[in-house]
Amino acid sequence: MLENLLDPVVLCFVAGVAAGLSRTDLKFPEALYETLSIYLLFAIGFKGGIQLSESEWTRVIGPAAGTLGAGLVIPLISYWILRALGAMKPHDAAAIAAHYGSVSAVTFAVVLSYLNRLGVPAEEFVTVLLVILEVPAIMVGILLARLSDNSGPVRWKPLLHEVFFGKSVYLLLSGLLIGWLAGAERAAPVKPLFFDLFKGALMLFLLEMGTVASRRIRDLAKTGWFLTAFGIGMPVLSGAIGTAAGYLTGLSPGGTAVLATLCASASYIAAPAAMRIAVPKANPTLYLTASLGITFPFNLVAGIPLYHWMAQRVHEWGGKI
Amino acid sequence: MRERTKRKLLSIIAESSIEPFIIEDLRAMGVKGYTSWEARGEGERGDRAGDWEQNRNVMIQVVCSDSTADKIAERLFDAYQQDYAMVVHVSDVEVMRPQKFT
Numbered sequence: 001m002l003e004n005l006l007d008p009v010v011l012c013f014v015a016g017v018a019a020g021l022s023r024t025d026l027k028f029p030e031a032l033y034e035t036l037s038i039y040l041l042f043a044i045g046f047k048g049g050i051q052l053s054e055s056e057w058t059r060v061i062g063p064a065a066g067t068l069g070a071g072l073v074i075p076l077i078s079y080w081i082l083r084a085l086g087a088m089k090p091h092d093a094a095a096i097a098a099h100y101g102s103v104s105a106v107t108f109a110v111v112l113s114y115l116n117r118l119g120v121p122a123e124e125f126v127t128v129l130l131v132i133l134e135v136p137a138i139m140v141g142i143l144l145a146r147l148s149d150n151s152g153p154v155r156w157k158p159l160l161h162e163v164f165f166g167k168s169v170y171l172l173l174s175g176l177l178i179g180w181l182a183g184a185e186r187a188a189p190v191k192p193l194f195f196d197l198f199k200g201a202l203m204l205f206l207l208e209m210g211t212v213a214s215r216r217i218r219d220l221a222k223t224g225w226f227l228t229a230f231g232i233g234m235p236v237l238s239g240a241i242g243t244a245a246g247y248l249t250g251l252s253p254g255g256t257a258v259l260a261t262l263c264a265s266a267s268y269i270a271a272p273a274a275m276r277i278a279v280p281k282a283n284p285t286l287y288l289t290a291s292l293g294i295t296f297p298f299n300l301v302a303g304i305p306l307y308h309w310m311a312q313r314v315h316e317w318g319g320k321i
Numbered sequence: 322m323r324e325r326t327k328r329k330l331l332s333i334i335a336e337s338s339i340e341p342f343i344i345e346d347l348r349a350m351g352v353k354g355y356t357s358w359e360a361r362g363e364g365e366r367g368d369r370a371g372d373w374e375q376n377r378n379v380m381i382q383v384v385c386s387d388s389t390a391d392k393i394a395e396r397l398f399d400a401y402q403q404d405y406a407m408v409v410h411v412s413d414v415e416v417m418r419p420q421k422f423t
Contacts, residue, residue, distance in 0.1 A: 030359075155342065158341055158342065158345075272375045273338065276336075276375070277338055277339075280404035280405060284375065288375060
């Protein structure tokens with residue numbers, strides 16, 4: 001874990017949190033934040049698409065089904081825990097559940113860079129799993145909220161538009177498609193921009209996310225100890241579910257670690273935007289603080305090495321039987 | 322000098338997530354044009370510094386007749402006041418082409 005802490009990406013996040021907590025005047029211009037997030041989402045999709053073009057894509061079917069299953073089960077379990085153990089209101093529980101079932105593309109990028117550094121290979125199609133996991137949990141969260149509180153009409157058209165054509169899903173999907181269609185050879189001229197510079201851009205983005213997360217960390221006192229415990233316990237549980245899904249559907253140890261991290265990560269771009277529209281009664285402070293103030297930092301610092309460890313253990317045990 | 326006619330200026334400051342809904346409502350009520358821009362500020366629903374996407378505000382301004390201004394304000398209050406950060410205020414303005422602002 002100490003080794004992970006010294007990754008410049010993680011150190012940048014820590015520096016961002018420190019900048020926020022010490023109230024320096026560091027503030028990324030909004031346009032830069034936007035630019036970096038567009039670049040990262042597109043590059044993640046694009047790189048995944050190029051890798052996909054070199055793989056036999058029929059192998060993705062089993063893991064894809066497992067991922068979809070995890071995406072539907074995790075929000076249901078989250079909802080039950082938040083309602084039964086946390087005594088949360090139905091709409092708050094539903095909105096938080098959607099965040100925990102959905103994914104954080106940045107956490108995905110960090111786990112890939114982590115495995116890359118350790119020299120652990122993962123399947124070429126893992127980006128497809130990221131895209132698959134993004135949407136179902138948001139839909140489950142919306143349905144859970146509607147079942148518990150049926151007051152007021154929902155404007156489905158703009159809502160579905162936000163869910164399926166929100167920038168994160170669109171950028172990932174279009175990047176994936178472009179990379180897959182173009183293939184490695186045709187993509188070679190843009191390699192410096194999308195491959196070589198990627199990690200540097202990720203570092204800058206995490207510096208900014210650190211300052212944003214630090215403001216959420218200040219809200220922890222308002223949201224209470226249960227949410228803090230949930231923000232750490234839930235990703236570990238989801239990570240275990242993802243580890244099982246990865247192992248059972250035949251992923252390599254590296255691929256299993258990626259799927260476990262995807263399941264453990266909580267969305268903070270697509271899900272908040274959709275929940276604000278779909279479940280307006282849910283308190284944004286709760287889901288943003290849990291997802292961005294607790295789970296995101298936890299995953300970066302301790303979660304990713306933990307999920308990798310889980311994946312290794314499962315494959316070792318599986319190999320012995 | 323051209324003659325000036327009294328109209329209402331409706332200013333809506335709201336969280337950006339409901340901007341598309343508000344615009345749709347304005348169109349449905351016969352508003353032909355509006356001006357909008359991103360805004361920053363602080364209010365009873367907290368600090369909206371506008372530094373990342375869940376934290377943005379928008380300012381929308383419409384010039385229209387008294388009766389349209391009333392209708393819009395009522396509609397917006399019914400639909401959004403309870404669950405979203407929103408401030409609406411109305412002021413008097415004078416325009417030179419009243420037919421544009423009904």
